[in-house]
Amino acid sequence: xxxxxxxxxxxxxxxxxxxxxxxxxxxxxxxxxxxxxxxxxxxxxxxxxxxxxxxxxxxxxxxxxxxxxxxxxxxxxxxxxxxxxxxxxxxxxxxxxxxxxxxxxxxxxxxxxxxxxxxxxxxxxxxxxxxxxxxxxxxxxxxxxxxxxxxxxxxxxxxxxxxxxxxxxxxxxxxxxxxxxxxxxxxxxxxxxxxxxxxxxxx
Amino acid sequence: xxxxxxxxxxxxxxxxxxxxxxxxxxxxxxxxxxxxxxxxxxxxxxxxxxxxxxxxxxxxxxxxxxxxxxxxxxxxxxxxxxxxxxxxxxxxxxxxxxxxxxxxxxxxxxxxxxxxxxxxxxxxxxxxxxxxxxxxxxxxxxxxxxxxxxxxxxxxxxxxxxxxxxxxxxxxxxxxxxxxxxxxxxxxxxxxxxxxxxxxxxxxxxxxxxxxxxxxxxxxxxxxxxxxxxxxxxxxxxxxxxxxxxxxxxxxxxxxxxxxxxxxxxxxxxxxxxxxxxxxxxxxxxxxxxxxxxxxxxxxxxxxxxxxxxxxxxxxxxxxxxxxxxxxxxxxxxxxxxxxxxxxxxxxxxxxxxxxxxxxxxxxxxxxxxxxxxxxxxxxxxxxxxxxxxxxxxxxxxxxxxxxxxxxxxxxxxxxxxxxxxxxxxxxxxxxxxxxxxxxxxxxxxxxxxxxxxxxxxxxxxxxxxxxxxxxxxxxxxxxxxxxxxxxxxxxxxxxxxxxxxxxxxxxxxxxxxxxxxxxxxxxxxxxxxxxxxxxxxxxxxxxxxxxxxxxxxxxxxxxxxxxxxxx
Numbered sequence: 001x002x003x004x005x006x007x008x009x010x011x012x013x014x015x016x017x018x019x020x021x022x023x024x025x026x027x028x029x030x031x032x033x034x035x036x037x038x039x040x041x042x043x044x045x046x047x048x049x050x051x052x053x054x055x056x057x058x059x060x061x062x063x064x065x066x067x068x069x070x071x072x073x074x075x076x077x078x079x080x081x082x083x084x085x086x087x088x089x090x091x092x093x094x095x096x097x098x099x100x101x102x103x104x105x106x107x108x109x110x111x112x113x114x115x116x117x118x119x120x121x122x123x124x125x126x127x128x129x130x131x132x133x134x135x136x137x138x139x140x141x142x143x144x145x146x147x148x149x150x151x152x153x154x155x156x157x158x159x160x161x162x163x164x165x166x167x168x169x170x171x172x173x174x175x176x177x178x179x180x181x182x183x184x185x186x187x188x189x190x191x192x193x194x195x196x197x198x199x200x201x202x203x
Numbered sequence: 204x205x206x207x208x209x210x211x212x213x214x215x216x217x218x219x220x221x222x223x224x225x226x227x228x229x230x231x232x233x234x235x236x237x238x239x240x241x242x243x244x245x246x247x248x249x250x251x252x253x254x255x256x257x258x259x260x261x262x263x264x265x266x267x268x269x270x271x272x273x274x275x276x277x278x279x280x281x282x283x284x285x286x287x288x289x290x291x292x293x294x295x296x297x298x299x300x301x302x303x304x305x306x307x308x309x310x311x312x313x314x315x316x317x318x319x320x321x322x323x324x325x326x327x328x329x330x331x332x333x334x335x336x337x338x339x340x341x342x343x344x345x346x347x348x349x350x351x352x353x354x355x356x357x358x359x360x361x362x363x364x365x366x367x368x369x370x371x372x373x374x375x376x377x378x379x380x381x382x383x384x385x386x387x388x389x390x391x392x393x394x395x396x397x398x399x400x401x402x403x404x405x406x407x408x409x410x411x412x413x414x415x416x417x418x419x420x421x422x423x424x425x426x427x428x429x430x431x432x433x434x435x436x437x438x439x440x441x442x443x444x445x446x447x448x449x450x451x452x453x454x455x456x457x458x459x460x461x462x463x464x465x466x467x468x469x470x471x472x473x474x475x476x477x478x479x480x481x482x483x484x485x486x487x488x489x490x491x492x493x494x495x496x497x498x499x500x501x502x503x504x505x506x507x508x509x510x511x512x513x514x515x516x517x518x519x520x521x522x523x524x525x526x527x528x529x530x531x532x533x534x535x536x537x538x539x540x541x542x543x544x545x546x547x548x549x550x551x552x553x554x555x556x557x558x559x560x561x562x563x564x565x566x567x568x569x570x571x572x573x574x575x576x577x578x579x580x581x582x583x584x585x586x587x588x589x590x591x592x593x594x595x596x597x598x599x600x601x602x603x604x605x606x607x608x609x610x611x612x613x614x615x616x617x618x619x620x621x622x623x624x625x626x627x628x629x630x631x632x633x634x635x636x637x638x639x640x641x642x643x644x645x646x647x648x649x650x651x652x653x654x655x656x657x658x659x660x661x662x663x664x665x666x667x668x669x670x671x672x673x674x675x676x677x678x679x680x681x682x683x684x685x686x687x688x689x690x691x692x693x694x695x696x697x698x699x700x701x702x703x704x705x706x707x708x709x710x711x712x713x714x715x716x717x718x719x720x721x722x723x724x725x726x727x728x729x730x731x732x733x734x735x736x737x738x739x740x741x742x743x744x745x746x747x748x749x750x751x752x753x754x755x756x757x758x759x760x761x762x763x764x765x766x767x768x769x770x771x
Binding site: 051052053054056059061070073074077078115118119122140144145146148149150151153154157158161162163164165166167168169170171172173174175177178179180182 | 265266267270271272273276277391392393394395396399432433434557558559560561562563564565597598599608609610611613614615617618619620
């Protein structure tokens with residue numbers, strides 16, 4: 001797999017290129033000021049996150065992990081104005097699609113309809129030439145990033161022991177056993193994504 | 204340069220037996236040994252003080268406590284392309300020099316990662332501490348590259364032991380000539396099951412290739428009041444002293460003698476040479492904050508500013524006697540810069556072992572010692588050899604492109620344990636080469652008026668061929684072992700990223716082609732000693748810090764004895 005394919009696969013599976021990659025959207029003309037997300041936007045984003053990474057019997061979901069607040073922080077602090085505009089416009093676009101299809105805003109849909117709608121966006125992204133600058137990919141990436149670096153994920157979706165005070169080199173593992181949470185470095189979720197895709201290691 | 208008016212009294216009050224320039228990996232050792240020998244020692248550090256445990260602000264942070272989850276702001280990453288290549292993130296950034304604060308000039312691309320504080324880069328290092336082999340001290344003599352080392356393994360062996368016992372080195376006694384055994388605490392942990400399989404496979408299929416646990420400067424059991432809790436957060440500074448840093452070990456030991464004066468914020472301008480006395484008499488320092496100049500005087504001077512900065516100080520220490528830099532009669536000062544070839548390697552997936560895992564962290568990897576151009580092996584397109592940093596592991600994330608892209612099943616797959624993966628990164632020896640050099644830039648100075656260093660260091664054909672072999676041989680072994688989806692890389696990344704820059708004031712037997720003698724003493728200025736990486740005559744392929752420590756302890760004990768004998 002070449003780098004382009006790998007990135008494209010990562011884009012589909014894990015949510016686009018690394019946010020803040022150089023010249024991510026360079027050349028775009030800035031049409032208006034950087035948008036400020038509202039409380040209701042954050043509620044909306046928590047619902048998007050929860051649809052991607054829902055609560056299950058074994059662990060809390062993205063809403064409990066407050067990924068909406070995390071998305072707001074990253075969009076405010078890290079995103080360029082152009083990226084933030086695409087992101088904020090995406091909130092309106094999803095609500096328009098929701099209204100057209102189901103006659104209600106996204107937040108008010110039941111879980112099944114939310115899931116259906118996001119699956120449609122997944123298909124739309126797969127047909128897109130520029131997955132990295134698609135609002136849905138931004139939301140999906142931030143959901144994954146925010147959730148898999150949250151305390152809820154560390155303590156519920158994973159096994160977390162900050163001071164193991166020992167190392168057991170070989171233990172049995174069966175499907176369903178919890179995996180050690182990795183506390184190291186930046187973006188554990190991104191590392192998981194890189195490790196589990198077959199992407200070219202020179203990338 | 205404005206020389207301040209210092210009266211005699213002031214000079215007397217600023218007199219010490221010894222001055223150590225630098226407080227990091229090797230400077231800390233010089234300070235400890237000289238202080239323990241009873242010498243009143245001034246330790247000059249250009250950066251701020253970092254007190255063990257107290258000044259590790261992020262040591263206990265959890266990733267979700269950080270608003271950006273410990274991810275570097277894109278603007279900071281863009282503004283710091285150099286330092287951002289190493290382990291630079293919000294949990295460690297306070298220990299790294301940002302690119303624009305201390306600029307240097309790159310004639311050819313060279314990554315110079317620095318940590319300007321007490322403890323220097325001993326706070327953020329990778330802690331791999333293999334001893335050099337007997338043959339590493341003879342390679343220059345044998346193949347004619349560089350000059351012969353004035354010391355042999357036997358000269359250094361007792362000093363390896365000396366520093367290992369104090370620093371705390373964990374490892375197995377593997378009985379290998381390439382990486383001699385030392386004074387080890389038990390290894391940090393065993394190999395995991397895939398590493399054990401690969402060890403068995405390699406050792407039974409390739410004569411003279413071995414897979415061992417890397418010796419690591421983490422303490423696997425309580426040692427001098429220090430303990431490693433296997434948190435795997437070493438680079439933030441360890442409040443438990445789990446790994447060797449100058450801050451946790453040598454600096455407190457020097458302080459405990461009552462003989463050390465530590466002066467942070469002290470940018471060394473130059474070493475003062477007295478032509479009448481025929482020796483160095485002191486050090487000229489610019490206070491980093493006030494920019495005022497001070498002079499400190501001593502009988503002996505240890506230069507441990509961190510390889511390239513030690514060279515910069517020597518080059519900036521000019522006099523009528525030494526117009527080309529202190530001790531530079533041979534005119535090799537700044538030449539023969541070396542580093543390590545970390546460009547290439549391979550990774551693969553492992554089928555099977557899906558019912559096996561490991562618990563906790565082992566803050567060190569496995570290690571494949573040098574096997575090229577060793578024993579019966581003879582390569583025809585490169586000299587010397589390399590080691591591999593090897594590891595097997597499993598991470599969360601077991602997704603395939605056909606899996607559900609969202610929802611409960613997606614989340615479950617994302618948290619499920621993925622396949623085993625293996626990775627071998629090459630660490631290659633660099634030949635000493637006259638054309639790999641650093642020098643003072645003629646036009647630009649830093650904010651203290653000191654010339655900027657210019658680097659002119661690059662790879663040679665030997666390095667390119669070795670990089671190709673590091674990549675291909677790892678891939679071949681993985682393939683033969685039955686591993687799948689093998690990927691290889693040769694990043695051809697600029698030299699320096701290994702943070703093993705060394706040489707430039709090499710030790711040697713002949714004053715005509717070296718700067719230092721076998722005790723790290725300047726041939727031409729007997730009371731100046733250089734014992735950081737600048738002193739290196741060849742690079743071997745082992746991580747260098749342990750050797751810097753041993754060389755420094757040896758040199759400091761020699762210097763103290765010579766001083767007592769009245770020879771300096």
